[in-house]
Amino acid sequence: MHAGTKRIESNFEYLRKLFIMPDSPDKFIEFGIELLEMIHVFFQKEAGIHSSITLPQLSGIFDQTAIPESPMLIKDVLSEIKSKIIDHSVKVGSPCYIGHMTSAIPYFMILIEMIIAALNQNQVKIETAKASSFVERELLAWLHRLVFNRRDSFYERHIHNPGVALGNVTSDGTIGNLTALFVAREKALPPDDGFAGARAEGMAKALQHYGVKRAVVIVSARGHYSIRKAANILGIGEENVITISVDSGNRMDIRKLRKRLRVLDPRYGGDSRVIAIVGIAGTTETGNIDRLDVMEEIAHEAGVHFHVDASWGGPALLAEEYRGLFRGIEKADSVTIDAHKLLYCPMSMGMVLFRSEKDLNAIKHSSQYIIRRNSVDTGRFTVEGSRSFTCLKPWASLKIIGREGYGLLFRQARRNTDIFKKILEKYGNFECLNHPELFILTYRFIPVDVKERLLCWNREAAASAEKRKTFEKGIARVNRLMNAFTVKLHKELRRDDSTFVSRTTLESTRYRPHHIVVLRAVLINPLTTGQYLEEIAATQNRIALQLWQEFAPAYGRMAEEVGGSIPYQMLESCRIL
Numbered sequence: 001m002h003a004g005t006k007r008i009e010s011n012f013e014y015l016r017k018l019f020i021m022p023d024s025p026d027k028f029i030e031f032g033i034e035l036l037e038m039i040h041v042f043f044q045k046e047a048g049i050h051s052s053i054t055l056p057q058l059s060g061i062f063d064q065t066a067i068p069e070s071p072m073l074i075k076d077v078l079s080e081i082k083s084k085i086i087d088h089s090v091k092v093g094s095p096c097y098i099g100h101m102t103s104a105i106p107y108f109m110i111l112i113e114m115i116i117a118a119l120n121q122n123q124v125k126i127e128t129a130k131a132s133s134f135v136e137r138e139l140l141a142w143l144h145r146l147v148f149n150r151r152d153s154f155y156e157r158h159i160h161n162p163g164v165a166l167g168n169v170t171s172d173g174t175i176g177n178l179t180a181l182f183v184a185r186e187k188a189l190p191p192d193d194g195f196a197g198a199r200a201e202g203m204a205k206a207l208q209h210y211g212v213k214r215a216v217v218i219v220s221a222r223g224h225y226s227i228r229k230a231a232n233i234l235g236i237g238e239e240n241v242i243t244i245s246v247d248s249g250n251r252m253d254i255r256k257l258r259k260r261l262r263v264l265d266p267r268y269g270g271d272s273r274v275i276a277i278v279g280i281a282g283t284t285e286t287g288n289i290d291r292l293d294v295m296e297e298i299a300h301e302a303g304v305h306f307h308v309d310a311s312w313g314g315p316a317l318l319a320e321e322y323r324g325l326f327r328g329i330e331k332a333d334s335v336t337i338d339a340h341k342l343l344y345c346p347m348s349m350g351m352v353l354f355r356s357e358k359d360l361n362a363i364k365h366s367s368q369y370i371i372r373r374n375s376v377d378t379g380r381f382t383v384e385g386s387r388s389f390t391c392l393k394p395w396a397s398l399k400i401i402g403r404e405g406y407g408l409l410f411r412q413a414r415r416n417t418d419i420f421k422k423i424l425e426k427y428g429n430f431e432c433l434n435h436p437e438l439f440i441l442t443y444r445f446i447p448v449d450v451k452e453r454l455l456c457w458n459r460e461a462a463a464s465a466e467k468r469k470t471f472e473k474g475i476a477r478v479n480r481l482m483n484a485f486t487v488k489l490h491k492e493l494r495r496d497d498s499t500f501v502s503r504t505t506l507e508s509t510r511y512r513p514h515h516i517v518v519l520r521a522v523l524i525n526p527l528t529t530g531q532y533l534e535e536i537a538a539t540q541n542r543i544a545l546q547l548w549q550e551f552a553p554a555y556g557r558m559a560e561e562v563g564g565s566i567p568y569q570m571l572e573s574c575r576i577l
């Protein structure tokens with residue numbers, strides 16, 4: 001307990017006042033203002049991104065194993081929240097925080113969150129969510145139209161038709177993907193003569209009934225791990241998520257998809273039922289978009305549900321110039337979109353939309369006490385039970401920011417992505433490793449001479465069959481060294497804490513099949529200006545050059561052992577070491 005904090009004697013009258021109204025309306029507003037000021041100070045602080053407190057120190061702060069016995073004053077708990085939590089929270093809104101999809105949020109979102117908490121609606125049923133159920137249906141219609149753009153009459157008929165649902169508001173993209181694959185599973189293994197459906201009888205009976213050994217889901221190697229989780233929960237099995245490798249643009253290799261479908265097909269000796277083909281519109285690691293139009297054709301030709309995981313990229317559809325990248329999404333069966341990513345809403349809210357208003361009927365539930373069969377309750381169509389009124393956030397922001405506003409935000413994100421790429425290229429010591437379509441850049445620090453030597457070895461390997469093995473081994477060794485370097489660099493950048501980018505490993509770079517550890521920048525923060533990007537690159541270059549001193553001798557030995565001709569300009573550039 002904090003020094004000076006007071007325990008109060010349990011007193012029903014005091015507790016009752018906490019519920020119906022705080023002690024007095026003045027107190028409620030007083031605490032509210034104090035809280036907003038606390039939040040404001042947090043944003044004004046210039047300190048590092050992560051606070052210097054260590055994880056063991058944090059465990060020391062939160063080490064009580066017993067629930068507090070007697071009540072504490074609100075003001076004491078607020079001050080504890082400030083010193084123990086707010087001061088040690090990650091500044092994800094910092095202009096130098098460009099590492100994840102969680103970014104700055106507009107300030108009005110904090111106020112909207114207050115309304116959501118104050119109203120405390122439960123979206124599961126109309127008895128606990130009256131106007132808010134209609135807000136949800138309206139929002140789903142907006143997004144449905146954005147993705148599928150069906151006729152006006154379709155929306156007029158279904159926006160408030162309680163017999164169907166155009167989609168679900170979910171707690172996140174993971175549940176959105178799970179819901180889509182749940183529907184896909186029911187469509188792929190439906191009730192039939194003598195069989196009540198996978199939902200009723202389970203997967204073992206379903207596979208037996210349909211005469212196949214397994215059910216599978218197909219996604220590219222860039223697929224988000226939520227697809228594996230969904231397969232697990234749905235009894236499909238993680239091993240039955242088939243990943244198809246990607247091309248150099250991080251998009252599913254279509255030739256391999258076609259080939260794999262044939263191998264799986266019982267008509268050609270296969271043993272599987274394909275539950276869904278999943279396209280990705282904005283891959284988590286690289287922000288690229290699958291060839292949705294081609295995948296859609298293939299899926300529907302094969303009679304398979306086509307789901308698009310647009311958790312990350314979906315909102316880019318709001319800007320006309322991005323629609324071309326998503327060609328084919330309008331024919332998908334289902335699409336997941338997160339509001340807490342590119343719609344700039346606070347954590348967390350996802351949506352899953354179904355092209356056909358009938359699809360969600362496949363997972364419809366009812367219960368006597370809450371979501372009765374003939375009710376208008378949205379909870380009949382959702383995997384989740386109680387749900388908060390989170391849809392108010394994108395509903396309000398799509399009004400406050402509007403399509404035009406989002407278009408401007410995405411244009412700025414695009415500009416920042418290009419600017420950052422140019423800055424890194426100007427240094428010469430960096431290598432960009434993807435073609436960013438949606439604001440995610442992957443790259444690594446690699447001294448100019450190392451980069452050029454790898455190129456030379458590549459050329460020599462291609463030119464001389466005799467020496468190919470030696471040079472290829474050399475490339476693999478140097479890349480392994482660079483991978484270890486990038487991991488260490490990332491740790492050093494975390495230690496410095498003035499900037500933040502994330503890290504991942506890709507097999508799809510120009511060095512394939514070698515796996516390359518890369519730094520990953522997500523450039524969506526509207527507060528990040530060109531000047532901040534210059535600072536971020538300068539910091540990374542400075543720290544990387546220092547760290548390279550540790551790695552340079554090992555690299556020098558490798559270079560000597562492998563040999564090969566070294567062009568003059570490369571010798572020149574070695575001076576940077």
Ligand SMILES: Cc1ncc(COP(=O)(O)O)c(C=O)c1O
Pocket residue numbers: 101172173174175177224226280282283284309310311312338348350
């Ligand atoms: C492409 C993609 N799909 C799904 C998810 C999962 O979303 P959530 O974290 O909201 O559950 C993510 C998260 O980053 C993602 O990038």
